[in-house]
Amino acid sequence: MSHPGRIVAGVLSPHPPHLIYASNPEQNEPRSSQAGAWNGLLDGYEKLRAELASVDYDVLIVHTPHWKTHTGHHFLGVPHFEGKSVDPVFPNLFRYNFRLDVDVELSEAIHDEAEAAGLSTRMMRNPEFRVDYGTITSCHLVHPALNKPVVAISSARTAFDYSNAAGDQEMLALGQATRRAIAATGRRALCLASNSLSHRHFTEEPEDPEDPAFEHAYNANQTAWDRHILALMRAGESRRIFDEMPDYTEQCVAETKDGCLSWLLAAMDFPTMAAKLHGYGTVIGTGNAVVSWNLDAAREEVGV
């Protein structure tokens, strides 16, 4: 193979636990009414999974907004986790029993590359650590069997402690380090950015959380910004997205502040191919898009 170690595809895979709740998988304790408020996103994930069925990969690498670290970028460094994940924000919707294997060798390789690039880094070696629900949710929605190992990368708080631009610059370096580590270890990696887009929530919930009559965007500003970013994705303008990211994050209260999408775009070296939008919808007012960049398919098309 001409590219033994590479990112085979990148995915924007938002993590609202509502989507797992709505699917009623056996791992999750609460049962939903399946009233359909989030069907657009569930359909989007289904289309994504269909696309990924023909993509070979060894590992999922997820950058998650719900492992929040102030002391730099942290990486899971324990080979296996299992337990119960209860969402502290939506415990009525997400109480999920999980088992997760970690590709520790790759995790350490990314850590080492990031450290060599001057980033503050840490391996997480405590076996009692509770894996965050962003990682679990994105991995479940993309690959429900969860039978491939995972690398989870925390969300460093640089953007929160300093500025959006400073945060994005760190994600640029982290993404590049991730790409180098993948190449060096020969992995075929599926990279997941686990963030929503616009991220202003309603602070109330209807009696049936899945009531379609309740669900809509928080306000028109959020939708307009999300549409703009999605248009850039579909036009292959990922570098411009990165350039505009600090403004988007600020003006749209976007979850891109946590760095996941910036990391993903940098890891993929700012692809110029058109991204595929599988679905867009709101969850308790926030904007969420399921988007893929099938890099292997693009390579095949040009015969690389």
Add this chain to the structure above:
Amino acid sequence: MNGEVIGGYLMPYQPLPVLAPEANPGWASLAKSAEAIRAEIEASGADLLLLFSTRWVSIIGHQMQADPNPEWWVVDEDFHEFGTLHYSLRMDPELATCYRDTARARGLHARTVAYHGFPLDIGTITTLRLINPDNRIPASVVSCNAYSDRAETLVLGKAAADAVRKTGRKAIAIGVTALSDRMFSRWIDPGEDRIHSQKDDEWNRKLLELLDDGRLEDVSQLAREFSRQANGDSRMKAIWWLAATMGQHNNYAGTVFDYQPVWGTGAAMVGLQPDERDAGDLEYDEDDAEFFHGDRNVLATQANE
């Protein structure tokens, strides 16, 4: 019934004084100072510890912990290598249910939570480990809504006082919060810990000077400015909540038990007991609020018109 809030405290959220007191003299000092607070609370006759923790962030209104005996463990997101905190706590579900109802009566969206495996926040666990390690006094904790402003947080505090009165509790109110909340964004030698900047330190000391005078409402009025200048923890919502729960005045006897850096943040332990003395003429700039009227989503309103 006629309960009352008989005193209040500020406690820091960082777990390092519990996880690794030996690693830094300041962290050890905080753990030691908590013993004095524990003794003071035990002598007070309190039958409830009522907490507001900035580390329990909620989106859907305000959540009250109603599991009578939450048991689990927590590993800090940053400080995982310092170990695990296992907990088995004694909560007051009757108070939580009443608090939910008094909050709703004031227009707030509120609900109780009681789920096996629910991850209690690091600030609550640390505080209760320090001042109530044997679960002698039942506790209650309410979340810190990510979007709530000053007015909403004041209403939440007043609802807490309503619940204390209705249930007849003798309550100690505790705001779990850092003062300045700038952590070092790199790994440091714990022995070299200090407040992140001189400016943060100076603002912290100014706040503590007022609190030492018992001027809680003055600090509440100052909270926005403090947050701007010193990156106050969660915009100092814990101060707003504590001031509202304790009656919005300055007539307290204040005690600063300790003030130390924890990974750059300002970690203070402060006690406030009701006192007859008058702090002098009061000049308050901030509005007050008795009832919450919902989010002010102006753009959405225009879009629907």
